[in-house]
Amino acid sequence: MDISYPPEIEGFRAEVRAVLAEELPADWRGMGAIPDAESTREFVRSWRSTLHRRGLLAVAWPVEYGGRGLTKLHQVVLVEELTRAGLPFGDVPRDSTGLKMLGNTLLRWGTEQQKAELLPGLLSGGQRWCQGFSEPGAGSDLASVSTRARLDGDEWVVDGQKIWTSAADRSTGIFVLARTDPAAPKHKGLSFLLVPLDQPGVDVRPIRHMSGGAEFCEVFFTGARTRGDMVVGAVGGGWAVAQTLLTFERGEEAATNPLLFRAELDRLMELARRTGRANDPVLRQRLARCYARVEVMRYLGYRILSDVLAGDEIGHAASVSKLYWSEYHREVTQLALDVEGLDGLIPVGKGPSRPMRADDPGADPLSTNSWWQVSLNARAGTIYAGTSEVQRTILAERALGLPREPAGTR
Numbered sequence: 173m174d175i176s177y178p179p180e181i182e183g184f185r186a187e188v189r190a191v192l193a194e195e196l197p198a199d200w201r202g203m204g205a206i207p208d209a210e211s212t213r214e215f216v217r218s219w220r221s222t223l224h225r226r227g228l229l230a231v232a233w234p235v236e237y238g239g240r241g242l243t244k245l246h247q248v249v250l251v252e253e254l255t256r257a258g259l260p261f262g263d264v265p266r267d268s269t270g271l272k273m274l275g276n277t278l279l280r281w282g283t284e285q286q287k288a289e290l291l292p293g294l295l296s297g298g299q300r301w302c303q304g305f306s307e308p309g310a311g312s313d314l315a316s317v318s319t320r321a322r323l324d325g326d327e328w329v330v331d332g333q334k335i336w337t338s339a340a341d342r343s344t345g346i347f348v349l350a351r352t353d354p355a356a357p358k359h360k361g362l363s364f365l366l367v368p369l370d371q372p373g374v375d376v377r378p379i380r381h382m383s384g385g386a387e388f389c390e391v392f393f394t395g396a397r398t399r400g401d402m403v404v405g406a407v408g409g410g411w412a413v414a415q416t417l418l419t420f421e422r423g424e425e426a427a428t429n430p431l432l433f434r435a436e437l438d439r440l441m442e443l444a445r446r447t448g449r450a451n452d453p454v455l456r457q458r459l460a461r462c463y464a465r466v467e468v469m470r471y472l473g474y475r476i477l478s479d480v481l482a483g484d485e486i487g488h489a490a491s492v493s494k495l496y497w498s499e500y501h502r503e504v505t506q507l508a509l510d511v512e513g514l515d516g517l518i519p520v521g522k523g524p525s526r527p528m529r530a531d532d533p534g535a536d537p538l539s540t541n542s543w544w545q546v547s548l549n550a551r552a553g554t555i556y557a558g559t560s561e562v563q564r565t566i567l568a569e570r571a572l573g574l575p576r577e578p579a580g581t582r
């Protein structure tokens with residue numbers, strides 16, 4: 173198997189390296205080495221502006237929408253170089269919901285007016301969007317959403333509640349899966365609406381989670397309004413739009429995730445060496461298993477990328493990727509706590525520079541504060557973007573063609 177990249181891709185890598193050499197200080201060691209949370213946030217903001225200024229935030233988008241018209245492989249090489257240098261690819265979660273989910277979905281489903289109105293703001297950072305799918309009565313069974321929207325003249329009026337909405341308190345808009353035809357079968361009566369958050373009909377309340385942060389919120393709509401043309405796809409066709417968005421959410425990083433996880437695992441192996449626990453045969457075996465799993469993730473990522481480059485949809489592979497990385501991350505972070513042993517009971521050092529995923533290169537492997545927080549947050553990985561059970565059901569029914577689960581169990 174030849175996994176070397178074509179010369180034009182390596183040329184792009186050289187371009188990225190030149191940008192990094194110009195933009196970074198000579199003593200740069202990686203974002204994990206930034207001493208505190210406030211300086212990290214400040215760095216992420218300014219680095220995002222740098223990526224935007226250098227045209228590197230959405231290289232695979234068409235030129236007319238602010239991208240470079242390059243391929244997903246260029247994007248992978250860009251993220252490889254950023255990860256090697258311990259740099260973030262944008263501002264998470266803002267760019268995760270904004271560029272990765274909404275931006276890519278608008279490119280597929282949006283009208284020319286919606287693209288012209290929204291994509292430049294998503295790129296510049298002026299527009300920050302969050303994901304209004306889950307409700308108290310609709311999570312795994314997403315098609316059961318009961319938030320309603322009705323047309324009143326040339327505006328939609330929205331009533332209902334969303335929950336677990338990441339970064340809603342820092343967003344300017346929310347994309348809402350809402351029921352626009354209560355009489356239609358449940359998957360057919362839904363529409364995908366873009367709703368501004370800064371209005372009297374919207375109330376956003378942050379929720380504190382178990383690792384101490386408040387990443388997500390409850391969002392209440394009481395007669396909230398949005399323009400009639402702010403529906404993406406057809407009225408009543410929101411389920412298909414939501415499925416496209418979820419595929420981007422679950423599968424877009426399949427080829428780049430393993431890079432972050434490998435850097436994190438390298439740090440864990442360094443911790444095991446420095447504490448002498450690398451000599452424990454059971455811990456060694458578990459480290460080796462994690463190493464093998466990251467390698468499998470890497471080749472899985474290449475396979476998904478090859479399919480995408482060949483023009484295929486990511487499809488079910490998005491669920492394979494999401495299931496695999498999230499379950500791996502629970503395993504490796506539990507292992508980190510076991511490698512720390514009793515030392516982990518007295519947290520010292522800096523916390524992780526990003527809350528929900530792997531911590532960044534440059535982070536001190538001995539920071540017990542970092543490992544326990546990443547470990548708690550890894551629990552969320554098997555829940556958000558669809559739980560592991562849901563991914564297994566999707567794969568069983570849609571990829572393997574097994575019998576559908578009985579309706580009563582949903």
Ligand SMILES: Cc1cc2nc3c(=O)[nH]c(=O)nc-3n(C[C@H](O)[C@H](O)[C@H](O)COP(=O)(O)OP(=O)(O)OC[C@H]3O[C@@H](n4cnc5c(N)ncnc54)[C@H](O)[C@@H]3O)c2cc1C
Pocket residue numbers: 302303304305306307308310311312313335336337338339387388552555556557558559560561562565581582
């Ligand atoms: C950190 C974090 C961030 C999030 N951010 C967002 C966001 O920005 N926007 C948003 O809309 N949502 C967000 N979510 C919500 C997330 O998508 C839901 O939590 C998830 O879809 C599960 O839904 P639920 O919490 O209602 O659990 P439920 O659907 O009630 O599931 C409870 C348990 O039952 C299992 N289960 C349910 N149905 C089945 C079945 N048919 N077969 C087998 N097992 C089943 C589930 O796997 C789970 O273990 C976020 C969640 C987290 C943890």
